[in-house]
Amino acid sequence: MTRKWWKEAVAYQIYPRSFADSNGDGVGDLRGIREKLPYLKELGVNLLWLSPVYDSPNDDNGYDIRDYRKIMAEFGTMEDFDALLAEAHANGMKLIMDLVVNHTSDEHPWFQSSLRDPDGPCRDYYIWHKGRDGKEPNNWVSFFSGPAWNYYPERDEWALHLFSKKQMDLNWDNPALRREVYDMIDWWLAKGVDGFRMDVINLISKDGLADGSEALAGAIGLRGIEHYFYGPRLHEYLAEMRRESFGRYDAVTVGETAGLGMQMSKMLTAESRAELDMVFNFDALENPGKTRFDDYRYDLRYLKKYLLDWQQNYGDNCWMSLFFENHDNPRMVSKVNPDPAVRAPLAKLLATLQLTLKGTPFIYQGQELGLANVDFASINEINDVESRNLYQELCGKMPSEEAWKRILAGTRDHARAPMPWNAGPNGGFTAGTPWLRMADGWQTCNAADEMRDPDSVFHYYKKLIALRRENPALVYGAFRPVFLKTKRHADVFCYFRVLDGRKFYVECNLTAHQTPRPAPLSGAQAKRIGNYAEEAPVLRPYEANVYEVL
Numbered sequence: 321m322t323r324k325w326w327k328e329a330v331a332y333q334i335y336p337r338s339f340a341d342s343n344g345d346g347v348g349d350l351r352g353i354r355e356k357l358p359y360l361k362e363l364g365v366n367l368l369w370l371s372p373v374y375d376s377p378n379d380d381n382g383y384d385i386r387d388y389r390k391i392m393a394e395f396g397t398m399e400d401f402d403a404l405l406a407e408a409h410a411n412g413m414k415l416i417m418d419l420v421v422n423h424t425s426d427e428h429p430w431f432q433s434s435l436r437d438p439d440g441p442c443r444d445y446y447i448w449h450k451g452r453d454g455k456e457p458n459n460w461v462s463f464f465s466g467p468a469w470n471y472y473p474e475r476d477e478w479a480l481h482l483f484s485k486k487q488m489d490l491n492w493d494n495p496a497l498r499r500e501v502y503d504m505i506d507w508w509l510a511k512g513v514d515g516f517r518m519d520v521i522n523l524i525s526k527d528g529l530a531d532g533s534e535a536l537a538g539a540i541g542l543r544g545i546e547h548y549f550y551g552p553r554l555h556e557y558l559a560e561m562r563r564e565s566f567g568r569y570d571a572v573t574v575g576e577t578a579g580l581g582m583q584m585s586k587m588l589t590a591e592s593r594a595e596l597d598m599v600f601n602f603d604a605l606e607n608p609g610k611t612r613f614d615d616y617r618y619d620l621r622y623l624k625k626y627l628l629d630w631q632q633n634y635g636d637n638c639w640m641s642l643f644f645e646n647h648d649n650p651r652m653v654s655k656v657n658p659d660p661a662v663r664a665p666l667a668k669l670l671a672t673l674q675l676t677l678k679g680t681p682f683i684y685q686g687q688e689l690g691l692a693n694v695d696f697a698s699i700n701e702i703n704d705v706e707s708r709n710l711y712q713e714l715c716g717k718m719p720s721e722e723a724w725k726r727i728l729a730g731t732r733d734h735a736r737a738p739m740p741w742n743a744g745p746n747g748g749f750t751a752g753t754p755w756l757r758m759a760d761g762w763q764t765c766n767a768a769d770e771m772r773d774p775d776s777v778f779h780y781y782k783k784l785i786a787l788r789r790e791n792p793a794l795v796y797g798a799f800r801p802v803f804l805k806t807k808r809h810a811d812v813f814c815y816f817r818v819l820d821g822r823k824f825y826v827e828c829n830l831t832a833h834q835t836p837r838p839a840p841l842s843g844a845q846a847k848r849i850g851n852y853a854e855e856a857p858v859l860r861p862y863e864a865n866v867y868e869v870l
């Protein structure tokens with residue numbers, strides 16, 4: 321297995337709008353992030369991923385980009401960005417950007433030119449089509465509810481948008497557009513950024529515009545998805561992009577590729593194919609048959625099944641990412657068990673899995689504090705465009721209380737609530753009014769208090785991150801699961817990580833009930849990190865232990 325800096329890194333995702341506000345306008349910013357670098361250094365993470373910080377009208381909080389070479393005014397200036405990058409590097413941290421190139425804002429000059437100058441150089445930069453009997457060119461629906469098309473009288477044509485009405489899909493079949501994208505990537509790499517997380521990158525190749533099948537639309541009703549979720553030229557574009565940009569740097573790429581499954585993910589990340597380094601696979605985030613908007617309790621025994629498969633079958637030629645949360649998903653602790661009494665042990669159990677398995681861990685801001693979902697009172701407290709549109713759509717089909725229940729289960733705003741830094745007003749996030757309601761319980765669950773408490777979720781993360789960074793066995797070591805066939809141990813997940821004579825043993829109880837403890841290991845054990853103070857003959861709710869086997 322090839323050694324790479326990004327396999328050894330522990331990554332941390334920052335959602336800049338909600339991380340730290342330096343000037344009291346209620347919106348997080350780049351200076352805020354800079355001020356928190358010592359915190360991140362103490363936690364021990366060494367690869368930062370910033371959700372988009374580019375100029376944007378914020379229809380989808382920065383995932384609708386108006387200018388790829390400019391910083392969003394609310395977040396600061398390019399000087400602030402350069403200073404942040406330099407300071408991150410000086411502190412031994414790499415920094416990657418979010419690359420959103422499936423679509424741009426409708427306010428991007430390319431789109432404005434494409435719209436107003438149908439014979440000009442940008443005429444085919446987007447996916448335009450004549451209507452069908454005065455209606456949309458096909459029956460595709462948007463990820464954010466409603467038809468995936470806008471009509472523009474200026475061209476008497478429709479333009480495709482798989483996401484919001486202001487996020488217009490780019491036409492990757494146009495080589496001039498691709499050149500523009502590669503030049504832009506190059507511009508950032510030349511600045512010194514260390515790579516990119518690539519937004520919905522598997523959607524860039526569309527196989528024509530035929531109607532979508534109702535049967536393939538799936539539980540989330542994404543009619544049309546079979547025409548673009550793994551398009552015919554996807555591999556070609558990714559390989560070309562790598563050749564023309566990343567490949568000439570020591571940069572890392574992580575593709576966001578929801579729904580692709582293992583075989584397609586292998587095709588995208590096999591080293592020999594030189595396309596992407598890693599992908600974010602979302603299959604582990606919901607139990608089978610469930611979607612994010614279903615109100616249910618996630619069963620961690622499914623996670624075991626999923627991880628066993630990927631850890632053993634993804635292969636030595638591919639490298640996986642490990643994550644449970646991001647800015648698009650509710651907090652994992654709340655999904656598994658919202659009981660506040662188990663919040664801390666459960667958060668630590670998830671940390672244990674994420675930091676001792678094979679793959680690069682991506683921690684989402686606040687996860688290291690064990691943050692839980694927000695108790696939003698009504699749709700009026702929700703900012704997210706996806707939730708607001710979906711609420712409207714659902715209210716047409718069911719009573720509004722039921723619609724709200726679904727939104728409350730799945731809204732992306734759970735993860736976007738501002739970071740609680742201390743027990744002061746607004747959790748120290750801002751001196752003004754936060755742009756989105758704070759997470760509940762920040763008076764007791766916040767960075768300052770957890771940094772003072774050696775038993776906190778924060779310190780647990782810190783210890784495990786240090787252990788991982790000091791031990792190549794936890795990065796490159798073979799994964800050896802045990803007790804798989806013993807029925808009475810169906811609720812535990814136990815495995816070894818082994819490399820060059822160094823050996824770690826991890827034991828986890830995946831349930832909220834006590835379960836028999838698998839037979840003790842032979843040989844001396846040392847260096848226990850666990851979420852219960854003392855050892856016991858049984859495994860208690862969500863108990864997790866990490867040993868070095870000597």
Ligand code: TEU
Nearest residue numbers: 380383420463483519520578647648706
């Ligand atoms: O998300 C893409 C995606 O497919 C989903 O996770 C999405 O958030 C949606 O909820 C599906 O129902 C990426 C970004 O992470 C997200 O924040 C953006 O809104 C989206 O792309 C569009 O750029």
Ligand code: CA
Nearest residue numbers: 341343347349
């Ligand atoms: Ca601010």
